[in-house]
Amino acid sequence: MNHHVQPVIGTASSRIYETLRRDLVGGQFVAGEKLAINALKERYHVGLSPLREALNKLAAYGLLVQENQRGFRVPKLSRSELDDIANMRLELEGMAFERAIQHGDDVWEAELLAAAHRLKRADTTLDKGEEWESLHSQFHRTLVAPCGSVWLLRFIEQLHDQFDRYRRLGPKMPTVRQTLDEQHHELVALALKRDSKAARALMDDHIQKSYQLALKRYQEHA
Template identity: 80%
Template sequence: MNQYIQPSASTASSRIYDILRKDLVGGRFAAGEKLAINALKEQYQVGLSPLREALNKLAAYGLLIQENQRGFRVPTLSRDELDDIAQMRLALEVMAFEQAIVRGDSAWEADLLAAEHRLKCADMTLDKDDEWERLHTQFHRTLVAPCGSVWLLRFIEQLHDQFDRYRRLGPKMPVIRQELDQQHHELVELALKRDAETARKLLDDHIRKSYDVALQCFLEHG
């Protein structure tokens, strides 16, 4: 097949990795649950080798626990860990956002406006929930994207996934969500104004509010 049209096909292994990552973050598996590999094979219609390779990657990424000779299990949840994750998000995302405000160019400004608009629109159609999650992740990714540090972005992404395991335990909370959505808008405004100091404070507050939501989810449904 033409190389230009299909520069490099994906593999079964990378496909199942993406799917499992999404399902683990989305809470499709119970915390602490032991994964039955044969069942997964059937459920996801995938061979053993690609499945195991994906599970190995997810374990290295932190979305699974691998125990020698006894397979893979979903990490348990704890308040201590949620606190840890939230604290780290606070430190790293604020750091990244400050840098992004310094370094981001006009293309970034456009990306921000676009990401916020997409998120707001998706919010209207409440049925497609996975789509909202995707756009929400994308929005926060855009916020810090031009921070200049590949490793910082990598860590932030990882923490987001971990954080969402908690946040997505419970149902949506319309009241608080509206408040958070309002902050999304304000964050973009402050970024465009390059008001680093106020932006820092607002992102700090935004993450704290998100933490409150996630904590409530954990206490009620974890």
């Protein structure tokens, strides 16, 4: 009955993949750091096979760099990369948001209101830690969900993870964060009004403000 083995490895691999992904994006490892496989096995209480599978997937996704077929390193950070990521977010996320407004139905409207409500409640009750970050990601995903392109959504997800490596480098900045939080609800209002032009302009401004924040954090760490 060997067929029971594979799902277990698959599940363990998926679990460690998600945990490592969150930790890499959240800055639990230093940019440029070489990851020791044995240390990771101990830290995450995981076997070699699912761990290696997860590391290979994270390297393919761009959150790790694979070296000489065996070792893995956390990617370095650079100003030019941050600029590139922010520019791609402006183009792709703006386009996806416009398409979502065009194609989204009343189910999407309800999901958007729900995601915004959860995030607003979290703005006042949570300390902008991991739980808030999860709700924040979910909100941004919901904004563009009905854009009609699986690949576009996939690229945006990848860009967000790369962008967040910079954005989450430093301590929270409440005043900037408050402006960004307010913009979340303005984005929903414009989406519900189906005002795609104003919504795109606000999304662009939102990404620009986030970029300024991420750049400041990067410069403090460079």
